[in-house]
Amino acid sequence: xxxxxxxxxxxxxxxxxxxxxxxxxxxxxxxxxxxxxxxxxxxxxxxxxxxxxxxxxxxxxxxxxxxxxxxxxxxxxxxxxxxxxxxxxxxxxxxxxxxxxxxxxxxxxxxxxxxxxxxxxxxxxxxxxxxxxxxxxxxxxxxxxxxxxxxxxxxxxxxxxxxxxxxxxxxxxxxxxxxxxxxxxxxxxxxxxxxxxxxxxxxxxxxxxxxxxxxxxxxxxxxxxxxxxxxxxxxxxxxxxxxxxxxxxxxxxxxxxxxxxxxxxxxxxxxxxxxxxxxxxxxxxxxxxxxxxxxxxxxxxxxxxxxxxxxxxxxxxxxxxxxx
Numbered sequence: 001x002x003x004x005x006x007x008x009x010x011x012x013x014x015x016x017x018x019x020x021x022x023x024x025x026x027x028x029x030x031x032x033x034x035x036x037x038x039x040x041x042x043x044x045x046x047x048x049x050x051x052x053x054x055x056x057x058x059x060x061x062x063x064x065x066x067x068x069x070x071x072x073x074x075x076x077x078x079x080x081x082x083x084x085x086x087x088x089x090x091x092x093x094x095x096x097x098x099x100x101x102x103x104x105x106x107x108x109x110x111x112x113x114x115x116x117x118x119x120x121x122x123x124x125x126x127x128x129x130x131x132x133x134x135x136x137x138x139x140x141x142x143x144x145x146x147x148x149x150x151x152x153x154x155x156x157x158x159x160x161x162x163x164x165x166x167x168x169x170x171x172x173x174x175x176x177x178x179x180x181x182x183x184x185x186x187x188x189x190x191x192x193x194x195x196x197x198x199x200x201x202x203x204x205x206x207x208x209x210x211x212x213x214x215x216x217x218x219x220x221x222x223x224x225x226x227x228x229x230x231x232x233x234x235x236x237x238x239x240x241x242x243x244x245x246x247x248x249x250x251x252x253x254x255x256x257x258x259x260x261x262x263x264x265x266x267x268x269x270x271x272x273x274x275x276x277x278x279x280x281x282x283x284x285x286x287x288x289x290x291x292x293x294x295x296x297x298x299x300x301x302x303x304x305x306x307x308x309x310x311x312x313x314x315x316x317x318x319x320x321x322x323x324x
Contacts, residue, residue: 002060006254009068012107014040017250063257074307077271087252100212105221107134126205155226158191194226
């Protein structure tokens with residue numbers, strides 16, 4: 001059997017997915033990046049190594065995606081490095097080729113992807129305001145002393161959601177505190193917050209987009225059943241949360257790696273699971289070759305320089321870049 005590995009490195013979470021030749025998920029890992037992407041990759045690889053039999057698998061291709069995709073690609077030896085929009089779309093279409101709209105809400109940003117005949121025709125992103133993202137929900141769950149895993153259940157219990165201002169994190173939190181002081185129940189405040197965050201998403205991220213079913217809801221926030229219910233209430237249509245909603249980006253990266261290897265017939269550049277035992281180091285310098293003064297980043301395995309990037313002219317990166 002041949003397997004393909006996908007790695008999605010974001011600011012909040014790092015996700016890994018191992019698939020077989022049929023595109024079926026054999027194993028997944030979802031963990032926090034905690035500001036250390038290389039350590040998160042190694043930790044994820046170590047966890048996967050513990051849960052699968054390395055003697056019975058052969059990783060033929062590796063893909064990386066997410067905001068840390070270039071770094072991840074360098075560290076693991078990726079065969080393909082793709083953006084989040086492409087990876088999310090590929091994974092979704094693999095599950096249901098008829099999907100027309102993808103809502104993806106992660107720890108720090110939100111996206112909408114519009115599909116037509118299996119092709120991405122439009123997308124939108126919100127990376128400025130954190131309202132509606134996983135990190136904001138984490139903060140409010142902590143403030144309300146409710147485990148984030150229970151957030152959705154509280155919202156589903158409400159029959160009278162409170163109107164919360166959700167156009168930004170500051171207003172939303174202030175309004176929640178005000179409603180608490182007025183004596184509203186937690187379940188009604190949480191349900192109101194879910195509805196406010198959905199309005200914020202639809203009015204900002206999805207503004208001007210034609211939302212057509214079937215709709216898939218992905219990313220870490222899709223675990224929150226209260227948000228899904230609020231989307232369905234606002235749109236009046238069913239919103240599907242796929243089984244592997246947390247790691248769809250990683251699944252997409254794995255599928256793209258599979259396609260790349262099968263189309264080119266090349267051998268994988270994957271460094272192997274042994275990388276978890278190696279020491280990685282990042283350093284950089286400022287190039288003074290021109291007025292741009294680019295910051296050039298260097299990646300080392302042990303004492304071996306494996307990659308450089310960051311320069312605009314390619315003076316340094318073209319020499320060592322292995323990720324394209």
